[in-house]
Amino acid sequence: GVSKLVLTHYPAGIEPQALVDAAKRRFAGSVIPAQDGLTLEL
16 A cells, blocks of 8 residues: 655744755655645655
């Protein structure tokens, strides 16, 4: 199965790309842009 972590709100002061990079490092998965934020497919 595929687990998904959807980040619907960016923390204040954090740029989306920084969040994407951090997610890639932590989860080593593919980050796919979504209308409601970022969907991380693990």
